[in-house]
Amino acid sequence: MxxxxxxxxxxxxxxxxxxxxxxxxxxxxxxxxxxxxxxxxxxxxxxxxxxxxxxSIATVDGCRFACDPVAADPQCPDGPHAAVAVADRPxxxxxxxxxxxxxxxxxxxxxxxxxxxxxxxxxxxxxxxxxxxxxxxxxxxxxxxxxxxxxxxxxxxxxxxxxxxxxxxxxxxxxxxxxxxxxxxxxxxxxxxxxxxxxxxxxxxxxxxxxxxxxxRRLAYDADPEGFAARFAAEERTLAERIAAARKLLPEVELTDAALRQITAVCAAFEVDGLRADIVMARTAVALAAWAGRTGVLEEDVRKAAQLALPHRRRRNPFDAPGLDEEQLDRTLAEHAEQPEEGPEDDGPGPQGPDGDGPDGGPDGGPGGAPEPEGVPEGSAASEPDGAAAPPPGAGGPRPRESAPVASGEPYRTRLFRVDGTGKGAQGRRSPAETDAGHTIRARRPEGKLARLHLSATLQAAAPHQVARGRDSRSLVLHREDFREQVRRGRESNLVLFVVDASGSMAARQRMTAVKGAVLSLLMDAYQRRDKIGMITFRGAQAELALPPTSSVEVGAARLEQLPTGGRTPLAAGLLRAHEVLRVERMRDPDRRPLLVVVTDGRATGGRDALTQAHRSADLLAAQGLAAVVLDCESGPVRLGLARTLAARLGAPAVTLDELRAEGVASLVRHTRSSDPRKAA
Structure with a gap:
């Protein structure tokens, strides 16, 4: 390369x-x-x-910290720098x-x-x-x-x-x-x-x-990088010179009280938390003016600063996409614009029209600097009826009867589900683990370079040898074998894999709304605990990996909203697909422990042996010592208890929709390998 x-x-x-x-x-x-x-x-x-x-920058020759010869860092570990040689480098x-x-x-x-x-x-x-x-x-x-x-x-x-x-x-x-x-x-x-x-x-x-x-252009660059770069060398020099000129002009730019009032009014109107947004917008507007070669901040600078500094500060929960209401922005700017001394009000578009040039000298797109519309991904049809939504249902054989996707209920705070034992996965907020953060539980000899000294354990290890080492009255003689490091216990993140029944037995609109609300609540909980998530759905004749393991709960929520229902209930296929996904993920990330969440009423259709096959699949998962929970979605006056039977085969608790809420009965997912694997704590 x-x-x-x-x-x-x-x-x-x-x-x-x-x-x-x-x-x-x-x-x-x-x-x-x-x-x-x-x-x-x-x-x-x-x-x-x-x-x-x-x-390029001038540095103190030989300084590993790139100190400026004109104003060297007085705390530089390579200092102090007195009479120094100067070196220029990129x-x-x-x-x-x-x-x-x-x-x-x-x-x-x-x-x-x-x-x-x-x-x-x-x-x-x-x-x-x-x-x-x-x-x-x-x-x-x-x-x-x-x-x-x-x-x-x-x-x-x-x-x-x-x-x-x-x-x-x-x-x-x-x-x-x-x-x-x-x-x-x-x-x-x-x-x-x-x-x-x-x-x-x-x-x-x-x-x-x-x-x-x-x-x-990419093919031309790959074929001849030097020649391609030479074609743009003049433009690169011009742009570099413009950056240098804007840096020089920056201290001279004036942020007027009128522009500052617009900045603070916009931040207040969009209800951003704290005051960092106001400060960033002010600095950005000043930089925009300097980039345009001006010494005064204009309304167009404030507008563009808001478009760049506010969208990511508008999110209120993990399912909100960043964005900015351009109409609200224009109204707020107009309301707090500096009023002329006389003359009628101007209802025009302002100093920068929708087809004007932006501060960077190129098309700004006016308010169109905002991203494409968020929400349903391109090509999906979440709002279209009869199974038109993406991803495809994946059902084989005769086309099953489907219903349009049902909206989710409002999310709520759920109880904590966690994996028992002590893991060593990535730091998070779910299950106990040995981590770099947390409280110290013991000391051990360093396995490599000493990072977290356990002082008292080190002193205890060195104390018996001080006489033999000829210690005087003022110093402690330490050898390498004396050092001990801290072992800390904190919490790890897990892989939460959802296996969701989307068959006809779950298709009642009110019921599916509650089920989706429950899964959405668990997704919110996974986001807050820094987990990875995955989602398998089963319906018709097979199971589908609707969401490969990812850290994006936004995508998970979108897939859940688009989920159609209908058809048979291939419960065994869903559990076997979960077994395969977990096997692959165990090879990719062996330290991340999984938590399986099965959302079902426990029914299985598709043949005389469908329920038996589902129970055998559950036994296969249970044999791996897998932490799991079954979200029991059975409803109605007559209940068969099939979800609880499935939970027993998995060695997991069964939790109803009502019990899932944080104010419900106590429910922590625990899996104890040393005791009865069918027992739920």
């Missing part, structure tokens, strides 16, 4: 993404940009190309891998040398390398929450801290923060979304000619 980056100016379309990145290049105080979009939309290409446009683009550890991000401190030798041996991390450059986090939504918190704290404070048992190191860490994510793979928490200054929604163009130009 060539080392020549794809030119920033060669990317076709993506005006809002281009503008968001350039505004952060002009003013990193804006707070970074989060790029949300489907796979294959040039998110990573544009971010990597941006680094080539940034001005701004670094630092990419953060998904599986990165905390030590790799902030750097590692050798505690053994610090305590035994009194030497502060510090190895810089990725934040030190990103100082005065770009920190790029691809798939930021897949990072563990505490790592995202750490990165955003460093970006906000401009400084990184490493604290280990009273030994601390700190250094400057100011960088342009860019995160990209595919919403189908899971969302960030609202608290973390709020920490990104701007957000941009992107999608592949549906225009055939524009798509053809994208492909044409």
């Amino acid at each position: 060539s080392d020549v980056r794809y030119p920033f100016t060669a990317v076709v379309g993506m005006a809002d993404l281009r503008l968001g990145l350039l505004l952060n290049a002009v003013s990193p105080a804006v707070g970074g940009v989060l790029v949300r979009g489907e796979k294959g939309t040039a998110k990573s290409t544009m971010v990597r190309a941006l680094a080539g446009l940034l001005p 701004a670094h683009l630092v990419e953060l891998p998904v599986g990165v550890s905390e030590d790799r991000i902030v750097g590692s401190l050798d505690l053994e040398r610090a305590l035994a030798e009194g030497v502060k041996a510090y190895e810089p991390g990725l934040l030190a390398r990103a100082h005065r450059g770009v920190l790029y986090i691809d798939e930021v939504n897949l990072l563990q929450d505490h790592l995202v918190d750490l990165l955003l704290d460093a970006a906000a404070m401009g400084r990184s801290y490493v604290e280990r048992e009273g030994v601390s190191v700190r250094h400057a860490a100011r960088f342009l923060l860019v995160g990209t994510m595919n919403p189908e793979e899971g969302e960030l928490r609202p608290q973390l979304l709020d920490r990104f200054g701007l957000t941009v929604e992107i999608a592949a163009t549906r225009d055939a000619a524009e798509r053809a130009e994208v492909v044409r």
